[in-house]
Amino acid sequence: MEFTQEPIPEIRSERSIGMHGPETPFRHWKVMRDYIAGILHRNHYQDLISYNTTVEHVEKTGDEWKVVLRKEGKKQDYWWSETFDAVVVASGHYWVPYIPAVEGLEQFEKTRPGSVVHSKHFRGRDSFHGKRVVVVGASVSAADIAVDLVDTAKSPIHCVTIGHTTNVFFGDTAFDHPKIQQHPSIAKVVNRTVHFIDGTSVADVDHIIFGTGYSWTLPFLPSLPVRNNRVPGLYQHIVWQKDPTLLFVGAVGAGLTFKIFEWQAVYAARILAGRATVPSQEEMQRWEDERIQTHGDGPKFSVVFPDFEDYFEAVRELAGEGEPGVGRKLPKFRREWFRNFIEGTELRKGLWRRWNAKAKADLEKDGVKARL
Structure with a gap:
């Protein structure tokens, strides 16, 4: 997009x-x-x-935002602070890996450093050649990793998917591979044996790979709470209701990257330029309350799919046309964008189906040869 x-x-x-x-x-x-x-x-x-610069702390002091910055040096780090009229947070929320608490997992990693991996740090199949692998997660990262490993790691790939919600776009197609065995949640890890809640287990495990998503965190903005893996108080996922000089771009999930960032950025820029207004506090709070009723007060609050058109048009209307010849004009939402998105997901699922069918046919062929 x-x-x-x-x-x-x-x-x-x-x-x-x-x-x-x-x-x-x-x-x-x-x-x-x-x-x-x-x-x-x-x-x-x-x-x-300013590249290679870390934002360490952000706080409002009077009418300005004080931002503490750090740049790493060869012999020492350099720290300083600057003040700004406004702050736009565009750091995303896919950078702090989430790994669920599992009894015995920490000891498993300590005795075999590098044996626990999050999908964020997965760099291909080569490191897992001939290894027995358990993949945890039912969404697209876990699916991609499991499929990538079927002809490299020891067969089968053990995937923790049963009882877990699959990705809304891709479903569980990838896990229907003959070299993938599905399991329910992990109960505990003892030495190198992974025990599942249904009483089954897998012994001699070399690696446990987690495709379990990310935790939303804003360590540089301690005054802003993060609740249930979302930031409360954001109107249209952009404007902090308590202070519209703090804005967010990219605080959404499943929203047509990169296009949705453009819509949000234009609205944020027009607010800061004085060319767009912010609704009343009551209206912004009402929007959040109504969304909690329809989407819940957790991660799904920030999911735009499948209401792309409604959201894009709402933000476009808030941003307005802008002054003639100044800034960019946001076009009306085109439904072909949604169709293209769906077609892309179907291509991916179609590929998985073809691979699954070929793998099953190859296994059947090998079975016939073995009997002969």
């Missing part, structure tokens, strides 16, 4: 073409990296950015 005025390059890898055909919508991560870098570097925008 590209930005409206910056198309993603039509550069397709041979691997992606081989999997999804010549019109594959997927791009290699390097293409996406260069795409984002190209946007930042045009018109010398990079000169306005």
